[in-house]
Amino acid sequence: MCDWVKNFTFVPSNLHFMEKIKQLQQDFADFMAQRDFNGQPTELYEPIAYTILQSGKRLRPMLCLLANEMFGGDEQQALWPALALETFHNFTLIHDDIMDKAPMRRGMPTVYQKWNSDIAILSGDAMLAMAFQFALKPQKGAELAQQLGRVAIEICEGQQMDLNFETLKKVSIEDYLEMIRLKTAVLLATALQMGATVAGAKETDIQHLYNFGINIGISFQLQDDILDLYSDVATFGKRHGGDIADNKKTYLYLKALELASENDRKRLEHLFTLRMDHDEEEKIEEVQAIYDRLKVKEASEQVMLDYDRKALAELDAIDLPEERKIHLKTYAELLSGRKK
């Protein structure tokens, strides 16, 4: 089980929920163990097994299974889109790591580092195709595959926007929010949508659930931006201020530019052109001092809360008794409560 679930506070009311999550995670692990990710040539299949069998959070499968359960669907059917989502997500990681030149992922060398870029491109391609094969297996397979196809294209758009932002001088907050919607939120929303679809939920409910996913997804990413700078490094598991060191145009940075005086803005823009040869710690400290003065953390948290509120309103609008929604609601709270 992943760390943030382990760290979740056990209070009696959470007990049943925790057992449910544990059980779904186990069911998904068992289902994956029955699949054979080996094949010939081994150069193609080893990176696939290496990536997909690493223990990730299985966040997207969990959302799919919880959504399916919420609408009283058959778990055996929902395990297929859950697997499709996890396979798809891992494909995006393999290809993104090539583009981001990321040496490590989940504490292990990335595929393009351990093997090479050609193998990383090809294994990723094969995983994308496999994801469709999995999505097509259960009832309503054609619909599920269509949902996967749409989200796959959106995620490519989001990744391309993100790549563009690296070299763009001006990025608007609106464009940034659209980028994280495409790069992060749509897949969480689609995970919920697929779970509800395979369960046979009605169209309006599926749409509310999808919108719930979009809103928690954007909130989730905004929180990631905050945690990168304002968190206990040991718990969060990433280096402190990594986004600033990498000159990443996050919500904090864009909000700071918006709120800054002419002088602060110029200084921030200058600091975000410096590369590694500069003293990293000093740079992070100076940027953080500006952020603090401008209260951009508080501004970001405010926006996060707005998205959380919108998410809950969508969940409320679903035509089901409250007790049906409790697991998914608790899971979403757990996600947005991690490591604050």
Place this chain on the structure above:
Amino acid sequence: MCDWVKNFTFVPSNLHFMEKIKQLQQDFADFMAQRDFNGQPTELYEPIAYTILQSGKRLRPMLCLLANEMFGGDEQQALWPALALETFHNFTLIHDDIMDKAPMRRGMPTVYQKWNSDIAILSGDAMLAMAFQFALKPQKGAELAQQLGRVAIEICEGQQMDLNFETLKKVSIEDYLEMIRLKTAVLLATALQMGATVAGAKETDIQHLYNFGINIGISFQLQDDILDLYSDVATFGKRHGGDIADNKKTYLYLKALELASENDRKRLEHLFTLRMDHDEEEKIEEVQAIYDRLKVKEASEQVMLDYDRKALAELDAIDLPEERKIHLKTYAELLSGRKK
């Protein structure tokens, strides 16, 4: 229209066939023109439009449309899998060109050269997802998408085998044939299968047609290997002996190794370690002299004929009157007759 169709000899019995091919090519071009390959961000979509709107042979769409017509299917339905196949094929070209470091394709700079590798990876990914979206559109969409998923995985396997062969010292003829089956033949076979599927053909007939495609596909690739060395360069449009210059382990080379004396084998193996710094023309000439002495061209043509015969037997086995099969048969003959 592509060159080899233009060069096809017009005799009265071919007239109706040529009109049919022209009409299908026009229908496909019109259908593509109705699709919108533009979108945001432009960095993602421009390479897609650039690649897919280049005039290729449209070989896979033609096979799909001819197969559909053979079984009396509705052309409007079959245009979707035809588009899926062409989009998919172009995705493989974009990614293969990165791996092969190919600077040009169809007389134009390749995507990774014109833009960059990141953009080539991402546009390719988006095209793969689009191909599934297209395959899912018509009747029997789930089946078509499954066929596309299977062939996509096989093609990744074939490409990986091909990459492996570059550094492997020994490649068996059996492995080579398996590689070209996966890299080339399965997509032609799937094009026919998709056309027959959307037309509602019966299972046994679809299987025969698929096998026909596998056999003409392998024959087609063997012919490509021969033409690379034994053809009029001006007509074939590639540099003469390019495979030898690149040390590609083709059927000719592997057959030569099998038939060669100890001395010839050692000499061939040595020549196939030389890189560009060596005199290219001299090397090609020497290799060709060995091939000629061992009669590997004739041996290859014999194997090609075997595959052609097997292909025809599969076509014969299809439960349809002969006149229904004539267009596809003529098209296959046209393909295998090109530039001899």
